[in-house]
Amino acid sequence: MVDYLMPSLGADMKDGRVVEWHVHPGHTVHRGDVVGVVDTEKGAIEIEIWEDGVVREILVEPGRKVLVGEPLFRYQREAEAPVEPVARAEAPPVVPPAPAERREPAPPTPPPLAAAVPAPAESVRASPAARQRARELGIDLTAVQGSGPEGAVVVEDVLRHAEGVGKRVPGKLPPTTAAEGMRAAIAAAMSRSKREIPHYYLGTTVSLQKATDWLAALNRARTPDTRVLPVALTLKAVALAAREFPEMNGHWIDGAFRHSERVHAGLAISLRTGGLIAPAIHDADQKTLDALTTSVTDLVQRARSGRLRSSEITDATLTVSSLGDRGVDRLYGVIYPPQVALVGVGRPAHRPWVVEGALVVHPVIEITLSGDHRASDGHRGALFLERIGDLLQRPEEL
Amino acid sequence: MSASTEVAVRTKLLEMLRRIAPEIDPATLDPRESLRAQADLDSVSIMELVVAIHRELGIDVPETDYRELDTLDGAVRYLAARLPWG
Numbered sequence: 001m002v003d004y005l006m007p008s009l010g011a012d013m014k015d016g017r018v019v020e021w022h023v024h025p026g027h028t029v030h031r032g033d034v035v036g037v038v039d040t041e042k043g044a045i046e047i048e049i050w051e052d053g054v055v056r057e058i059l060v061e062p063g064r065k066v067l068v069g070e071p072l073f074r075y076q077r078e079a080e081a082p083v084e085p086v087a088r089a090e091a092p093p094v095v096p097p098a099p100a101e102r103r104e105p106a107p108p109t110p111p112p113l114a115a116a117v118p119a120p121a122e123s124v125r126a127s128p129a130a131r132q133r134a135r136e137l138g139i140d141l142t143a144v145q146g147s148g149p150e151g152a153v154v155v156e157d158v159l160r161h162a163e164g165v166g167k168r169v170p171g172k173l174p175p176t177t178a179a180e181g182m183r184a185a186i187a188a189a190m191s192r193s194k195r196e197i198p199h200y201y202l203g204t205t206v207s208l209q210k211a212t213d214w215l216a217a218l219n220r221a222r223t224p225d226t227r228v229l230p231v232a233l234t235l236k237a238v239a240l241a242a243r244e245f246p247e248m249n250g251h252w253i254d255g256a257f258r259h260s261e262r263v264h265a266g267l268a269i270s271l272r273t274g275g276l277i278a279p280a281i282h283d284a285d286q287k288t289l290d291a292l293t294t295s296v297t298d299l300v301q302r303a304r305s306g307r308l309r310s311s312e313i314t315d316a317t318l319t320v321s322s323l324g325d326r327g328v329d330r331l332y333g334v335i336y337p338p339q340v341a342l343v344g345v346g347r348p349a350h351r352p353w354v355v356e357g358a359l360v361v362h363p364v365i366e367i368t369l370s371g372d373h374r375a376s377d378g379h380r381g382a383l384f385l386e387r388i389g390d391l392l393q394r395p396e397e398l
Numbered sequence: 399m400s401a402s403t404e405v406a407v408r409t410k411l412l413e414m415l416r417r418i419a420p421e422i423d424p425a426t427l428d429p430r431e432s433l434r435a436q437a438d439l440d441s442v443s444i445m446e447l448v449v450a451i452h453r454e455l456g457i458d459v460p461e462t463d464y465r466e467l468d469t470l471d472g473a474v475r476y477l478a479a480r481l482p483w484g
Contacts, residue, residue: 127420147420154420219461224448227461229441272421272438300442324441326434 001056003071007047009040009313010185016040017065018072019131020124027055029075034309036072041185042277044131044306045313052078063135125152127273127306133158152305182275193337197252201332202381203368206389207353212363214395230348231267231322232292234365236398237391238320238343239263239285245384247376248369249317251338257375266316266336267296269303278336279308280316289398323347330366340372341381343388407455407478411470414450418443429470456482 006016019037023029034046035055057074060066124141126134130153134141137158144161146153193199211233219227242249242263250259265284270276281287281295302308321333322345329349333342346366353362367388371381391398412424415437422437433439439447447467448459457480459467466476 148417152420156420216461223458224445224452227445229445231441270438270440272419297442297445300440301446326440 001074001076002051002053003059004035004049004073004075006038006066006068006070006072007310007314008068009038009045009310010042010189013040013042013068013185015065015067016045018060018062019044020062021058021073023055023058023073025055025057029053029055038310039131041181042313043182043271043303043308044126046307046309048310049075051075054078125305125307127152127154127304130155130158131306137162148305179274182271182277186275189336190334193334197335197337197340198373199335200371200373200378200381201368202371202378202385203330203332203366204385204389205351205364205366206392207362207364208348208392209353209362211392211395212348226290227293228289229293229296231296231324231345232289233392233395233398234322234345234367234388235265235267235281235284235292235296235320236287236289237388238318239265240391240398241384241387242318242341243285244387245376245380247380248341248371248384250340250375251317252340252372252375253338257340260317262317264315264317266319266339267299268319268321268333269300271304277303277308277313278316278319278321279303279312282311282315318342320345330368332368333370335370335372340375341384342370343385344368344370403481404474404478407481408470408474410454411451411473411477414447414454418446418450427470429474432468433470433473434468451477 009016016038017040019039021036022033023035029035029049030052031050033049035049036047037044038047039045053075055073055075058072059074060070060072066072124144125146125148126141126144127148130144131141133139133155134144134153139158139162141153141158144153144157147157148154212230215228215230215233222228242265246259247257249263250257252258262283263285264280264282266278266280268276268278279299281292281299284292284295287295299308299312316336316339318339319333319336319342321331321342323331325347327347330346331344333344335342344367346368348363348365350361351364353360353364355362367385369381369385371378412427415422415433416424419437419439427433427436434444437443444464444467448464452458455477457477459476463476467473
């Protein structure tokens, strides 16, 4: 039997509150399954299991706050499961199989332990702010009709429901503690970054003429739901370049750089309720532009409705911060520890550009690199940025 | 096109915007100011809006016309003139 512990979803996370369970005793789980939702300073995060097995006992009921590293539930690994007929937490981890010739009746199966714990809450889509508000008002989210994306419950729904059932809603809303928690998480991570990481900064201006022409031609023939987003091109270019510059892709842990073979691009997403989060797009270098567009859209929607997965929160190997059509020409990012690089992409703008001695107007972007000087040097950083710029000149190969 | 068509398109647009950005308050939107700025819409949100317009109003807004959707008033005029049943 194995205890599943409250995961650390960020270097500075101390505890988390169990929001709901998606599993119950007797439930068979597979590697990568979402087993429940934990509320953290970064909002509600879906936590995943990394082995096949069977859940045996839920140790923490929804609503309780638990420190990182404390057991949340108990499960049996796949390999152990077939030999243990009894599902009791106090049973020895593995019961040796009965010899084949003994033909005793199988021990009676005890009543399922499910009775001991509340039935797993229906999976409710809700924004972190809505969860917070519902908790403050003592409202069961499963009873609230959602009006957000895909029926997600938003704050307004909670307030409307509260009024409907006669709950007193204070006239003046208290400061949303969810937003404060997010602020505190960003403050802790960024302070640590600036305290520990010797940043260096580089920037270059890249013409997007070829990329925009190519993308416009591609999208012209497509319906809106299948069009490729421009950010997919920059993400792919950064991910491909990161493969060639291993010192940009990985983590600085315990005084040494650990390179990652896989490229998980963290995409900085600003939340309209305040704060930002940079969940990972796994294996961004292997994905087509269509797949990247789908990933970006899915990730942005889930980040905003509070449905990110624990692996997405912790896995990124470098971050891309893209301002899109709004904002400023260039940004100098703060590296998200323990990562060692952040690529900033400014707002595209039309600027004078020289092509073969002639002055023309091109759409251009400024790409910057914030690099960790412990893991890499400016010379390599410059080559890395140059490579990203080169890749964007051959969009058809992305 | 009739005034009632514009009203219907405006109602529909606001409904879509509320789904895409539940945090925005339609009552505080200035219909002549940039929607993107007021509702903090990024490229993903704009794509969601264009997909919703295609699905629910039957209008395929080409990328070159995305700027027509910049203000609520502009978007209503643009879409009302292109309604397949308008």
